[in-house]
Amino acid sequence: MAGKLYGIGIGPGDPGLLTLKAKEILDRTGTIVCPVKKEGEASTALEIVRKAVNISGKRIVPLVFAMEGGREQFEECGRKAGDVLMDILSKGEDAAVITLGDVSVYSTYMYLDGYVSSKGFETEIIPGVTSFSYAAALAKIPLMLGDEGLAVITPKGRSIEHALEGFENIVVMKSGKHMKEMSAAMTARGIPHENAVVVSRAGMEGQHIGVIDERREFNYFTTTIIKKVMR
């Protein structure tokens, strides 16, 4: 019988935010696949998993996953990774792909899942805690209340000002290099600067929670929450 492929969201960084199911699957699965941006790079996801799961004796397979690009690149990436993994699954072994945060938020895992499923293998996705839920928890602010809406964007994908126009609350992911734009958009819409919270490296070494600061250097893992109305 063929093995099963798991796509696991390991949460935003704190190993305590792995789910019970994620830990249970990772404990019993012999192969852990960690996405890397380029070959030879250390995997942040694996460093987090290592703190909650004993990985000694497990096979660790680093695979390059495109973080950006178009559908064709994502699909090619899924096929390449899939071909490597189907070798393992065909031998009757399970494999677990770990992704930071939640699997459905900016992860190309779904393409890998689609490809491997189409070849007749069983797959399962375990959702995880997102970075923006964690940022809100650390800042002790709600993302939305009552019937408010929430927009989650990246600064490359969408105008911050436009999102602020239509929504009471916005989350700007990958916002480390975009302090100036966020600041300008808030000023343009008359939103006080204390209504923004910047959280970087949540749950990891060097965690920082603060305000929009154009002079500070922020990490790739930076999430900003902007609220039209603070409580």
Next chain:
Amino acid sequence: MAGKLYGIGIGPGDPGLLTLKAKEILDRTGTIVCPVKKEGEASTALEIVRKAVNISGKRIVPLVFAMEGGREQFEECGRKAGDVLMDILSKGEDAAVITLGDVSVYSTYMYLDGYVSSKGFETEIIPGVTSFSYAAALAKIPLMLGDEGLAVITPKGRSIEHALEGFENIVVMKSGKHMKEMSAAMTARGIPHENAVVVSRAGMEGQHIGVIDERREFNYFTTTIIKKVMR
């Protein structure tokens, strides 16, 4: 020494989606507070926790939490609940408030936290997996990829069609009674109906994953994902 207040997101329904931290805190905390919509009502959150945590011997405190309303109602609700809980905390005992999904997504817990903090007590928020992450996992679709945006709305709060105008992906929470509106908005924007996935009671008894269906009765816990482009 006074006790500590925890606000814990227990995830969308499957007890396996509690985080390691949530379970660890609930295991050692003597008082579990479960929000109910009205007095005497059973708590869905408690039913889920019970499957992952041994609650025998613990004090269970049901508290009425406003799900809808304005800021004044949320604040009053927070004060009322806070006064009950500060009695417990003052005796040196910890208390954990459990909320379905994630604490920052449509939960008034933050008001309780703010009030109790303002009185000098220590508090901590543990984020959880949201219903929309779980819905995406079950449907095996990404919420967003590359630099796409995501809008999370309720049908009462915002026009579905307007959200579809500005965003590649939208999540409509509490959408069980709004099939007709969603269907009409998709038709108006030329989005094929197979680009929507309706997930109700995810991880609970009676779980259902399907298409928008105006003839079907859907539960309160219904989340719909609409994507302009399916992979």
